Amino acid sequence: MMGCVFMKNNRVLAILVLIGVLASLVLSINRIKIEAENKVVDITLDFNEMVKLSEQSEEDLSWWFRKFKEWGASSVTLNEETFEGMIEESKPIKVKVLGNVLKDINWKEEYPQELVDYLEENKIDKYDIIGITNSEALYKFIEKGLKERYSENKYKIFKTEKQFVFLLDGTEKDVLYSKGVILVDNNNKAYSEKKELESSKLMRLGLGYDEEKVQLIKDSGLEVVLRPYNYNPSWIDEKYLEANFKEYDNYGIDPKYMIFTGEQVLGYPENINMVRDFMIENHMKVGLIETGVQRGHIEQKGIDGLVGALDYNAVRLFSMAPYIQERYKFYNYEGAEEIENTLYRAVTERNIRLIYFRPFKQDKNTYVTDYKEYERTFDSFKERIAEHKMVLGEASTMKSNYIGIVYKILMGLGVFGGGMILLGAMFTINSKLYKLMTILGIPFVIIIPFIVPNFSVKLYSVAAAIIFPSLSMTYLVDEMKSYYLNKDNNGTIIKSIILGIKILLVMVLISSIGALFVASLLSSTDYLLEMDVFRGVKIAQLIPILIYLLIFLGYLGYKSDKSKDNKISISDVKEILFIDIKLISVIAGAIILAIGYIYIARTGHETNVQPSNFEMIGRNFLELKLIARPRIKEFIFAFPAVIVAAYMMLNRKKLGMFLSGMVIVIGQTSIVNTFSHLRTPMYLSIIRTIYGVLFGTILGIIYIALLVLGLKLGKTLRGELFNE
Numbered sequence: 073m074m075g076c077v078f079m080k081n082n083r084v085l086a087i088l089v090l091i092g093v094l095a096s097l098v099l100s101i102n103r104i105k106i107e108a109e110n111k112v113v114d115i116t117l118d119f120n121e122m123v124k125l126s127e128q129s130e131e132d133l134s135w136w137f138r139k140f141k142e143w144g145a146s147s148v149t150l151n152e153e154t155f156e157g158m159i160e161e162s163k164p165i166k167v168k169v170l171g172n173v174l175k176d177i178n179w180k181e182e183y184p185q186e187l188v189d190y191l192e193e194n195k196i197d198k199y200d201i202i203g204i205t206n207s208e209a210l211y212k213f214i215e216k217g218l219k220e221r222y223s224e225n226k227y228k229i230f231k232t233e234k235q236f237v238f239l240l241d242g243t244e245k246d247v248l249y250s251k252g253v254i255l256v257d258n259n260n261k262a263y264s265e266k267k268e269l270e271s272s273k274l275m276r277l278g279l280g281y282d283e284e285k286v287q288l289i290k291d292s293g294l295e296v297v298l299r300p301y302n303y304n305p306s307w308i309d310e311k312y313l314e315a316n317f318k319e320y321d322n323y324g325i326d327p328k329y330m331i332f333t334g335e336q337v338l339g340y341p342e343n344i345n346m347v348r349d350f351m352i353e354n355h356m357k358v359g360l361i362e363t364g365v366q367r368g369h370i371e372q373k374g375i376d377g378l379v380g381a382l383d384y385n386a387v388r389l390f391s392m393a394p395y396i397q398e399r400y401k402f403y404n405y406e407g408a409e410e411i412e413n414t415l416y417r418a419v420t421e422r423n424i425r426l427i428y429f430r431p432f433k434q435d436k437n438t439y440v441t442d443y444k445e446y447e448r449t450f451d452s453f454k455e456r457i458a459e460h461k462m463v464l465g466e467a468s469t470m471k472s473n474y475i476g477i478v479y480k481i482l483m484g485l486g487v488f489g490g491g492m493i494l495l496g497a498m499f500t501i502n503s504k505l506y507k508l509m510t511i512l513g514i515p516f517v518i519i520i521p522f523i524v525p526n527f528s529v530k531l532y533s534v535a536a537a538i539i540f541p542s543l544s545m546t547y548l549v550d551e552m553k554s555y556y557l558n559k560d561n562n563g564t565i566i567k568s569i570i571l572g573i574k575i576l577l578v579m580v581l582i583s584s585i586g587a588l589f590v591a592s593l594l595s596s597t598d599y600l601l602e603m604d605v606f607r608g609v610k611i612a613q614l615i616p617i618l619i620y621l622l623i624f625l626g627y628l629g630y631k632s633d634k635s636k637d638n639k640i641s642i643s644d645v646k647e648i649l650f651i652d653i654k655l656i657s658v659i660a661g662a663i664i665l666a667i668g669y670i671y672i673a674r675t676g677h678e679t680n681v682q683p684s685n686f687e688m689i690g691r692n693f694l695e696l697k698l699i700a701r702p703r704i705k706e707f708i709f710a711f712p713a714v715i716v717a718a719y720m721m722l723n724r725k726k727l728g729m730f731l732s733g734m735v736i737v738i739g740q741t742s743i744v745n746t747f748s749h750l751r752t753p754m755y756l757s758i759i760r761t762i763y764g765v766l767f768g769t770i771l772g773i774i775y776i777a778l779l780v781l782g783l784k785l786g787k788t789l790r791g792e793l794f795n796e
Contacts, residue, residue, distance in 0.1 A: 082496065085489040085510065092486010093585060095479050099592035100754060103473070107600070107753040111461055112468035113419050114387075115145040115427045116297050116329070119285065120157075122148070125431040129441035137292035139443055143450035144464040145429065147295035149331065150285055152278035153217070154301060155203055158210070159275075165205040169247060170239075171198030171269045187230045187237050199242040201272045204235060211236035217279030220315040222307055246273045246304070276303040278312075286323045296325050302334035313339055313346050320354075328466060329426065331359040331389065336373035344374050348381050357469060358382060359389040359426055360601060366422060368602050376603055384597045387425040387467040388751070390418040397433040400440055403689050408432045408440065412449045413692050416456050423600060423751040425467040459699060473597045475529060480521040483593055484532045488517045490539045490585070497546045498623060529593045530607070536593070537612035537748065540586025541740035542619040544579040548717070548736060549620070549627045551575055552729050555721035556628065563722030568776050571722065572715030573769055579714065580765055583740040587747035587761075591754055599750045606748045613741040620737045624730055700756045702763035703742055710739020711768025712775050719776050739768075 117140055126133040137148065151157065155167045173179050174196070180188045183204065205211055211231070218227050218238070230237040252265040278301035289296050300316045302308065316338075320327050330351055332338055339347040351358070358379050360369040369375075369388070379386045392411075402410035411432060418424040432440035432449075440446075454464060492510055495501070501509075521528040555561055555571075590606065598604045687704065694701040713735040720728035747757045 082493050085492050088485045088489030088514075089493070089585070090486075092483045092489065092589065095482035095486070096588045096592040099475065099479055099595055100588060103592065103595040103600075104754050106471050106473055107755070108461075110423070110425065110468045110470050111463065112465045113425055113427065113457065113462055114147070114465065114467035115429050116147045116149045117145050117294070118428060118430045119148050119150045119289070121430040125439045125441065128439045131443075134288060134292050136443075137289065137294055140429075140446070141293045143447055144454060145294065146464070146466065147297045147328070148289045149297040149299050149428065150281060150289065151299045151333075152301045153213070153280055153282055154276045154278060155201075156275040163205075163210060164207045165203055165210060167201060167203040167275060169198070169242070169269055169272050170196070170200040170202055171247075173202055174198065184230050184232045184235055184237055186232075187239065190228065190230070190239075197242070198269070199244055199247050199272070201240050201242055201274050203238040203240070206234055206236070208236070213282075214238060214279055220280070221278065221312045223309070223311065226307060240274050240277065242272050242274050243306070245306075248272060273303050276301050277307060278302075278316075280315075281319055281323070283323070286325075290324075295328070296323065297329050297331065298325065298327070299331050299333065300338060302332055302336065302338050305334070305336060305340070308339065308343070310343055310346065313343055313350075317350050327354045327356050329359050329387070330356050331361070331428075332372055332375065334372070337375050337378055340374035344378060348378060351378075351382060351385075355385070357426075357467065358386040359428075360386050360603070361389045361391055361428075362418075362422070362424065362602075364393060368605055376598075379601075379603065380598075384472045384601065385469055386601060387469055388423050388601060389426040389428055390415070390422075390424040391428040392430040394430075394433070394436070397430050398435065400432045400434055403685060403692065407445045408449045410692070412453050412456075413695065415453055416695070419457055419462065420460050421749075421752045421756065423470075423602070423753070425469070456696075470597055470600055473595060473600070475593065475596050477521050477525065480525070480528055480532070480593070481518050483536075483589055484517045484521065484528065485514065486585075487532045487536045487539060487589060488513055490543060491535060494539050494543050494546065494619075497543075498619070498626065529596075533590045533593045533606060534608035534612060536586045536589035537608055537741075537744045538586075538615045538619075540589070541583045541612075541616040541737070541744055542623075544582035544740045545616060545620040545733065545737050546623050547582060548575060548579060548714075548733060549623045552624075552717070552721050552733075553627045556724050556726065556729065559724070561722045561724070563719050565719075565776055565780055568719035568722055569715060569773055572718035572772055572776070575718060576711060576714040576765065576769065576772075579736075579740060580743060580761070583743040584761070587744045587757075590744055591747040591750070591757070594750050602751045606750060609745060609748055612744060612748070613738075616741050617734070617737050620733055624733060628726065628729075698763060700760040700763065702760055702767055703746060706739045706742050706761075706764035707767035708771060709735055710737075710742065711764055712772035713739070715769070715772030715776050716779065719779065739764075 117137070122136060122140075123133060126136050129136070155165065158165050159167065170191075173183075176182075183202070187202075203214070205214075215229060215236075218229070226241050228239040230239070247269060248271040250268040250270040252267045254265055255263045257263050281298060286296055298316075298319060319325070330338070330347075337344060337347065339345075350356070358375065360375070360379070362368075363370055396411060396414055399410040399414065400408050415427060418427070432445065434440055457463075492506075492513065496506060520531070594606055599606070690704070691701055713732045717729055717732035717736060720732055743761055746752075746760055747754070749757070
């Protein structure tokens with residue numbers, strides 16, 4: 073029957089699909105080669121967090137640094153010194169926003185007379201900040217940092233024999249307010265909102281690097297990754313950039329990575345070329361910091377353009393957030409196994425090549441100080457990634473890849489061919505009109521990549537993700553009708569298993585064509601680094617379900633069986649629209665909608681609908697035992713449902729066929745969805761799907777045996793077998 077659905081009068085369209093498949097195979101092989109060369113993972117330590125770990129342990133910071141180097145870390149990331157950091161380290165300095173200083177009646181007695189006179193003679197700006205210290209060493213460090221980095225009109229320095237004062241020019245954009253306090257009247261009605269001046273972004277103004285910290289890192293055998301602060305773009309000009317670049321020579325540091333802070337790239341927009349040239353000269357890689365929902369990278373103005381200018385010399389960076397640090401003894405593990413799982417998934421499944429490591433925590437304030445737990449985690453992590461031929465070292469980057477317009481056209485034609493076949497299978501279309509649509513559609517598909525080159529790959533990818541799973545469901549329903557109309561069929565377990573496996577393999581093959589199109593159309597480097605993402609995931613999972621409903625209605629009908637045409641007609645739609653709805657149907661519909669919402673919401677990490685602890689434990693077990701974890705909804709539900717559907721077909725159970733199909737369609741869209749995770753290496757997606765088919769087949773056999781056993785048991789309890 074497959075030929076009836078897909079090949080009759082469709083040879084030209086089938087050839088278009090084949091052409092698209094061949095083009096996709098070429099691009100897919102190229103993508104796999106590029107991913108195979110990107111196998112080196114690096115680990116950099118957060119200096120400030122390591123300080124806190126050492127303070128809670130019996131060993132000093134240098135000891136911990138040497139240990140982590142033994143385990144595989146290569147560097148320590150060191151932030152510029154700031155007023156905020158100095159206060160956190162309890163250094164002898166006090167910093168306030170001027171507006172808060174002036175509120176104190178006796179403020180003039182606390183500060184040098186020279187500063188008081190200056191403020192009285194000049195226009196007072198409450199947005200400035202004042203720093204005061206009695207440490208000459210600290211004063212010299214701050215003075216040096218300000219003079220080397222910033223224009224003299226940005227700050228003033230006042231000093232006496234005992235005090236050193238810094239006045240920094242702030243603006244309203246710099247100040248930070250505490251959350252407003254709502255004032256209420258005696259009737260508890262809101263009267264006004266009080267907004268308190270609390271701090272300033274100038275607290276994070278970069279002042280240079282602590283030489284002692286740099287030397288401590290280097291003496292431990294680790295490299296230093298300097299991280300300039302970029303929270304005050306109005307202060308950053310050529311002078312600041314030149315001073316920062318000189319720091320590498322001053323400290324003898326070989327720069328490898330640039331990890332930006334703040335909302336924009338260092339030097340953006342006027343001086344971004346200086347940063348670009350420096351990075352090109354020193355072969356520096358950009359760290360693209362992955363978002364908290366594990367999708368794309370943190371938005372920073374100018375970063376995409378900079379990465380493009382560097383010919384994609386960039387690595388995806390995983391920053392261990394506090395909630396990850398606190399996954400110690402999580403999911404009933406004895407130690408940091410779940411943190412290890414998180415790191416493992418990041419590098420194997422999401423193309424993370426630089427881990428910004430922070431020590432483990434037992435709770436928000438207590439660090440894990442047992443060095444054996446870190447040693448165990450690093451050793452296990454290295455063993456597990458070695459199974460994927462990965463090693464620790466300087467982070468590797470992806471070779472720049474671009475999809476040529478010829479390939480876009482060829483794959484576009486393949487998608488168009490599949491779409492026309494699906495359209496012809498669903499609706500009765502006049503043969504002349506069908507040919508005309510094909511003739512007019514081909515040049516349209518060819519022209520689109522020339523007019524909108526970037527949009528065309530997204531359009532064709534979404535179309536492929538919808539069309540080919542829908543075609544696989546069309547094949548299934550066509551098979552359903554064939555066996556349903558044959559009243560001589562007898563649904564034994566063996567027949568059901570053989571038929572189910574055959575149908576499953578054909579369906580997976582058809583849906584995999586869509587997966588192949590998506591994986592190859594979106595294989596340019598910006599997608600593999602997830603600088604751009606496939607945004608059609610949810611719609612590509614929803615529409616095939618609706619198409620399946622229409623196809624089932626058109627091929628098999630609702631109440632009355634259809635024996636001739638396989639097309640959706642007006643009468644079919646009317647039959648559905650005017651049915652008598654019973655309460656039980658409403659309840660069932662509500663349940664189906666709830667399940668559907670969970671199914672769609674579970675796609676991705678952007679919603680609060682997340683896997684249960686039990687499911688996560690199961691996932692972790694599979695990850696530990698297999699190269700790639702098969703998707704649960706595929707091998708536990710959707711793929712076994714094909715074998716169950718075969719039994720229903722052979723035994724002419726229309727409702728059972730329909731319900732099985734509702735589960736099966738989820739698996740077919742999931743195949744494409746697996747390959748839509750473009751940051752996941754393609755070989756993993758292939759292995760994951762193969763595992764899903766193998767395990768799904770095994771479970772399908774078990775399910776069908778249990779189903780038959782259950783039916784026989786039911787008959788026995790009703791006494792039917794004794795009467796046969």
